[in-house]
Amino acid sequence: MKRVDFSWPQGLSGALTTSWDDGTEFDRILVSILNRYGIKGTFNLNSGKFGLTKEECGWNNFIRADEVKTLFAGHEVAVHTVSHPWLERQSSDMILSEIIEDRRSLEALLGYPVRGMSLPFGSQDARVGGILKSAGILYVRPTVRNADKFALPGDFMNWQVSCHHKNDIMLLWKEFVDYRHNSDKLFYLWGHSYEFNNDGNWELIEEFCQVAGSTPDIWIATNMEIYEYVTAWRNLQCSVDVSCIRNTSAFTVWFRYNDKLFSVEPGQIVNI
Numbered sequence: 127m128k129r130v131d132f133s134w135p136q137g138l139s140g141a142l143t144t145s146w147d148d149g150t151e152f153d154r155i156l157v158s159i160l161n162r163y164g165i166k167g168t169f170n171l172n173s174g175k176f177g178l179t180k181e182e183c184g185w186n187n188f189i190r191a192d193e194v195k196t197l198f199a200g201h202e203v204a205v206h207t208v209s210h211p212w213l214e215r216q217s218s219d220m221i222l223s224e225i226i227e228d229r230r231s232l233e234a235l236l237g238y239p240v241r242g243m244s245l246p247f248g249s250q251d252a253r254v255g256g257i258l259k260s261a262g263i264l265y266v267r268p269t270v271r272n273a274d275k276f277a278l279p280g281d282f283m284n285w286q287v288s289c290h291h292k293n294d295i296m297l298l299w300k301e302f303v304d305y306r307h308n309s310d311k312l313f314y315l316w317g318h319s320y321e322f323n324n325d326g327n328w329e330l331i332e333e334f335c336q337v338a339g340s341t342p343d344i345w346i347a348t349n350m351e352i353y354e355y356v357t358a359w360r361n362l363q364c365s366v367d368v369s370c371i372r373n374t375s376a377f378t379v380w381f382r383y384n385d386k387l388f389s390v391e392p393g394q395i396v397n398i
């Protein structure tokens with residue numbers, strides 16, 4: 127039997143994805159920084175808070191519904207529930223509505239299916255995963271740190287991060303770049319744009335984006351792009367002796383065999 131190994135697209139050595147919660151007005155500054163250095167973000171939004179002002183909610187100003195499509199163009203928008211409740215304190219029906227209605231509002235603004243999610247407060251109970259699945263959610267980010275911080279999740283419904291931006295992200299990025307143990311290494315950064323404002327440290331994320339964006343050999347992708355590529359890879363169909371490999375997905379999939387890089391186009395079979 128032949129042994130085939132995972133590869134990121136084009137044989138790149140690693141991938142970077144970022145995820146930002148709550149949709150406050152500071153997302154505008156963050157997006158402009160990400161765009162400057164070619165970093166992609168997934169923005170988890172509460173559609174029930176669009177347009178709220180600091181005076182109205184006693185916290186922060188929120189982005190407006192009419193800017194969602196243009197502001198986040200080139201990035202991904204994902205679900206963060208309508209109103210940001212603690213899900214375990216809601217009835218099951220309420221949880222379903224919080225997800226479905228957030229999807230409906232975001233999809234109406236964006237024109238694409240919105241099927242990723244981060245959990246409000248990062249918390250859930252035993253009911254939540256099943257409800258999210260039945261609401262069409264494909265991946266979920268809690269906030270627990272992964273034991274192996276550069277690993278892909280076994281289960282995308284419990285997709286753990288590499289770090290929050292308050293961790294030492296420049297040091298962790300260097301560790302990631304030097305990390306040689308697996309071909310599917312992923313750096314997953316999450317946080318909140320308003321924290322850079324609160325802490326007065328926008329230069330931290332600017333420096334990170336500048337360094338990460340100019341690191342060669344890294345695939346920079348949204349959460350959904352990572353999910354779709356990895357899922358396509360995991361769904362490769364193989365003959366029993368692994369000599370022919372079929373890609374049934376809509377994405378070109380890359381793999382290594384005997385240290386050589388191969389790709390399989392959508393719907394095609396490759397013989398090795």
Ligand SMILES: [Zn+2]
Pocket residue numbers: 147148206210245246247
């Ligand atoms: Zn949140």
